[in-house]
Amino acid sequence: MEIQQSHYEFKSAPIEHQIVLMAENIRTPENMGMIMRLSEAFGVEKIYFVGEHAIDLTTKVKRASRNTYKTTNYEFLPEGEDKIKKLTDSGYQSIALEITYKSKPIQNFKADQYKKTVVIVGSERQGISEKLLQLCENHYHIPMFGNNSSINVVNALAIGLYKVTEKINKA
Template sequence: MRKLANSELDRKNIDEFKQAEKTPIIIVMDDIRSLHNIGSVFRTSDAFLIDKIYLCGITATPPNKEIHKTALGATDTVTWEYVQSISEVIEKLKQNNVFVYAVEQVENSIMLNDFQIEKNKKYALIFGNEVKGVSQEAIEKCDGVIEIPQLGTKHSLNISVSAGIVVWDLFRKLTTL
C-alpha cells in the first residue's frame, strides 16, 4: 500500500462542488456554542456533499476565523443559511416535504442502526446545544428522533462526532438503496 498524494485525491474545486448532485441531507445546528464544532460539521458536510446547513439560535455564522480553523474552507462550498428560530426552520422544511429528525436521547427514539430511510426522500437532522441538547420544543415538531447507541458510561458524544456518525450512516444507507 502507498499513501495517496493530495494531487491523486480527485478533489472538487468550489464550482464543481456547487454543481455536484447533493446528498439529500440537510443539517440543522441549533444553539451550538463551540465555533470548532460548527466548523467541524461544515467540514463533514463538505465531505459528504450535504445539501444545506441551517444555523439557528446562538450558533455563530461564517465568516469567523475560529470556525474556519476546523472548516478549512467548507464554509465556501456548503450552502448555509442563518435562521434565528428552530421552529421556523422545521416548519419550512416540512412544507418542502423534508423528513425532520432530531438526534437526541428521548423516549421512543429510533436507534441509528435501526433507522430506515426511503429512496427519493430528503432528510433533515437537528443537532442541539452541547449541554442541553435538542430543545423539547424542537423535538415535539420533528417527525422522529434518532439516537446513537452508546454502551459506555458517558452516553454523550461531541456534536461534531455525532454529526459525523449519523451523516456517515445515512450516506451509507442512501448509497446502497
C-alpha cells in the same frame, strides 16, 4: 511505490441524496467549523445554524472548517420551527439525532422512499430543544457502551451523517 493516495487524486462518490442540516444553539467556534467541514464531506446541501447563540465566522471557525466555510451553503436563523415545517412540507423527512424516550438506535434508520432528509443536532450542553424535537418525525440516538451517555456534537454528527448517507444511497 507509494500506498497513500493524495487528496487531489481521490474522487468522491456521486451524491444521490439531498440532506439539509439544522444545528441548534452551537456555541463553540471549533464545533461550528467542524460542522461545516463534515457537511461538505457528506454532501449536505445547506446548513441552518439556528438559535440565539449564533457565532460569527471567527478565525477559529474558519481554521476548524479547513476553508469549507467558503464553499458550504449556510444560513443563520433565530429559530428553526418554521424552517422545519417548510422542509417537511416540501418532502423532507426530519430526524433528530438525540436521546429521547422514543429514539431508536441510528443503525435502525430507514431511508424508505426518502432521498430528502433534514438532520437536526443540538447544542453541546442541552441538545435539541423540546420545540424542535416535537416537530421531528423520527428520533435516533447513537448507542453507547461506556458509562457516558453522550459524545461531542461533531462526533455524533459524523456518525449520524455516515449512517444516513449510507442508508439513503442504498435505498
